[in-house]
C-alpha cells in the first residue's frame with residue numbers, strides 16, 4: 552500500500568519534520584508527484600490559494616457581523632435544489648479548472664491540486680485527517696473560485712441518502728449523467744466529467760466497501776470528545792473509517808489515495824466528511840481546545856497527526872489550528888435533506904414516510920444512463936421532462952461554453968480561463 556509507504560514517511564520525517572516545514576516540504580509531502588510539481592508556477596499558485604484562504608479567515612474572524620452577515624459560501628447537498636445554482640455550478644467550475652492550463656502548460660490546474668493528494672499518506676489514519684482535509688478542500692474551492700467566481704463550493708454528497716436505497720444503491724441518480732457521470736463501472740464516458748483533459752476517471756461502483764448509514768452518523772455524533780471519533784480501533788465510532796468504505800464503494804480511481812482526488816466526487820465526499828465533523832465539533836462545548844492529543848501517535852504514518860504539525864510556514868497553520876473556528880467559519884452547511892424540509896426540494900430525492908428519511912431516486916432511464924456527450928449534443932428524444940431539461944442544460948455545458956458567455960442560469964466571469972494565467976490577483 553503506497554499510502555503506507557515507509558520511505559515516504561521517513562523522507563518526510565528527516566526532510567520536513569526535523570529540519571522544519573517549508574514550501575519544498577509541502578511540495579514533497581503533500582504533493583507526491585514531486586518532480587511534476589516542483590516548479591515555481593505551481594508553488595506560486597498554491598501559495599496564492601493559501602493566502603486567499605487566510606485572508607478570508609482574517610476577514611471572517613474580524614467581521615463585526617459574524618457569520619450570517621458576512622456572506623459565507625454555503626455547501627449544500629449535491630441533489631439539493633436548485634440544480635442550476637448548486638450542482639451545475641460545481642460541475643461547470645470543475646470543467647473550467649480541468650481546461651485551465653494557465654498555471655502550467657503541461658498539467659491542467661485541476662490535476663495540479665489533485666496531485667497533492669497523490670503523495671499524501673501521513674495525513675490519513677489519525678486526527679490530522681480531519682483538519683488536513685478541511686484545509687485541502689478549502690484550497691480546491693479557492694481554485695474553483697479563481698476560475699469561476701466567488702461563492703462556488705463543493706456540494707456535499709450525503710451518501711446516507713443512497714445507503715437508504717437498500718439493494719438498489721448502485722442505481723443511484725448520483726451516478727447518472729445529471730451528476731457524476733456514467734457508466735458505473737470502468738472509464739466514464741457520459742456526463743460533465745467524461746473525456747476531459749488530464750487524468751481519466753474510472754469507477755467500480757458497489758464492488759466492495761459500502762455507504763454511510765444514518766446509524767453510523769448517529770454513532771459518531773453520539774461521542775463526546777474528538778479522541779473517540781479518531782480512534783481507528785473503535786471502528787464503530789471512527790469517522791475516517793466510515794469515510795474509507797465510501798472510497799472503496801465508488802471504486803476505480805477513488806479506491807486509493809494516490810488517485811482519489813482526480814474524481815470530482817472526491818471533493819463532495821469530503822465536503823460531507825467535513826460537514827459531519829463540523830456538526831460534531833460544534834457539539835463539543837470546548838471544541839477549539841479539544842484537539843485529540845491522546846491519539847497523536849496512532850498509526851504508522853502519524854507525523855502529520857501531531858497537533859503542532861504545520862501545513863506550511865507562512866502563514867502558519869498547524870493541525871490544531873485546523874481544528875479551530877478560524878477555518879470552520881469559512882463555510883456554512885445547508886441542513887441534511889429530511890422529510891421536514893421536503894428533502895431540500897430536490898426532484899432527485901423522496902421522503903419515505905415509513906422510515907421518515909429521504910432516499911435518493913434512481914437514474915432516470917437507461918437512455919439517460921447510457922447517453923454520451925455526443926448523444927446529448929445531438930439530442931435524444933422520448934425521455935422524461937427532467938431529462939429534457941437536463942439535455943438543454945448539458946447542450947450548453949458540453950459545448951465548453953465560450954468564456955464570457957452569460958448562461959441564463961448565472962454569469963460566468965469575463966475572462967478566458969484557458970489562456971489567461973491565474974495569478975495572486977485572481978485569487
Ligand SMILES: N[C@@H](CC1=CC(=O)C(=O)C=C1)C(=O)O
Pocket residue numbers: 554675794795796798799805806807808809811
Ligand atoms: N485506502 C483506503 C480507502 C481510501 C482512503 C482515502 O483517504 C483515500 O483517499 C482513498 C481511499 C481503504 O481501503 O481503507
